Amino acid sequence: MFLIRLLRWLFGWVRLEGEGGFPERLLNLTAREEIALWNVRRRGETLSACCPARRYRRLRRPARKAGMRLRVKEKHGAPFLIRRYRARSGLAAGLLAFFVVLHLFAQRTWVIEVRGNETVPTEDILTVMEKLGVREGKNLADLDIPTLQLQALHELPDLAWCTVNLKGSIAYVEVTERIPTPELSDADEPSNIKAARDGRIVSIQTYTGQAMVQAGDAVAQGMLLVSGVVESSAGPVFRRSQAKILAETERRLEVRVPLKETLVLPTGEELLRPSLRLFTLEIPLFTDGPIEEQNTLTVTRHMLEAGGIELPVGIVNRRYALMAPVEVVRTQEEAAALAAERLEEKVNKELAAAEITSRQESGRVEDGCYILSGTYACIEDIGVEEQLLIDNQEPEDGREPGDSPK
Structure with missing residues (x-):
């Protein structure tokens, strides 16, 4: 039934009325002429029915024989709809262009989303993907996923697995990060422990190796504290030295703050440079020339969203805060406050691992x-x-180390 109604709509149909004459004879003549009528109704001397639009003219001769006058009451279907809007060709062209653009956009990638990364930055992954052809606005249907996977793993050694899954217009970059192998210290590599700076030993805990100093000893930078050469009954044994050696040290730090200096500071004037973003294409919405003054740039993006997903279509605003050289003059009190702040930052950075007992x-x-x-x-x-470097070089005459020459 639906198919019949669809065909009638595509070819067009009319609702007609006939008056006078003999309606029964008209129906018999139309059946003989194989003219299809449906929804036939009679109200008094008026007969109403529906017929295909292209068969309406064939009803004139049967109507004359039956003595009836026919007239069209309604017109339905695609031919009449097209005829009604044929003067509005721009509307039809716009609809056609809309469906063409919609079809083209449906084949493009609108969003690229990275999943599975924790330590590897998303920006690094997207940069590599863009280099390999995975970018917004790109048709990824013909993408060679196995080759892309190998190239991505070569570019990103911290990844153990990588693939691209397409779901509609969204490309999901699925990654698995490589679990780093813990670096095991080589206990067989002999070493010494020396003093990093001058000080007085407070405590020493030797785990392996031979302690060369004890608590209360004063040491200088570079002095041997724990030796990797341990004497035994069988002779010297080489070990990796491990120890915790706490010492009293004295550290000196200094900062300088000029009372007068020239700094580049914001002037308070800003310039806005908006652009229309469409996939990877940016169309400038300004006509001004390049900015010659010193500036700092702030970029804000106002992109369209659908279902919580940001689409690559929107406005990108670039704000340039203009800067200019300004001579700054400080009082001694202002310089002292700034110096105290900078010195505290330096202490927290350089003495973070030390316990400060006095200052x-x-x-x-x-x-x-x-x-x-x-x-x-x-x-x-x-x-x-x-x-600890050990010279294992054998004598040129073939004698063992320690043998006296013959």
Whole structure:
């Protein structure tokens, strides 16, 4: 039934009415002429029915023989719809263009989403994928996934597996990160432990190796603290030295803050450069020339979203904050406050592993700068491991090491 109604709509049909004459004879004549009529109804002397639009003209002769007058009441179907809008060719062209563009866009990748990464940055993965041809607006139907996987793993050695799955217009880059093999220290590699800086030993805990100092000893930078050569009844044995050596040390730090200097600072003026983003294409929405002044750039993206997924269509705003050289003059109090802040940052960075037991800080003005110096008494591990080189070269005359010449 649906197919019949669809065919009638495609070819068009009309609803007609006939008056006077003999309706029964008209129906007999149309049946003899094989003219299909449906929804035939009679109300008094009026006969109504439906027939295909292209058969309506063939009803004129049977109507004359039956003495009836026919007229069309309604017109339905695609031919009449097209005739109604044929003057609006732009609308038809627009609809055609819409479906063509929709078909083309349906074959393109709108979104690329990375899944499975924790330590490898998403930006790094997307950069490699773009280099290999996986990008927004690209037709990925003919993509060679096995080859892409091998190339991606070569470019990203921290990945153990990588593939691209297409779901509609979204490309999912599925990755699995490589589990790093723990670096095992080579206990068979002989080494010494030397002092990283001057100090006085507070405590020493030797795990392997021969301790050369004890608590209370003063040591200098580079001095041997634990030896990898251990004496035994069978002679010297080479070991990897392992120890925790805490010592009292004195550290000195210093910062300088000029009382007068020239800095490049924001002027408060901003320039906006918007662009229309369509996949990887950006169309500038401004006519100004290049910016010659010093500036800092801030980029904001206002992209269309569908179902919580950002589409590669929208507006990209680039704001340029203009900057200019400005001469800054500080009072001694302002310079001292800034120096204290910078010195504290330096202490937290360079003495992070040390325990500070006391500190002395002093400031002075010298050569147009405020100089803040600090002396810090610390307790820290001063041991640094150094490989022990062993000369295993045999004598040229073939004698064993230690043999006296004959």
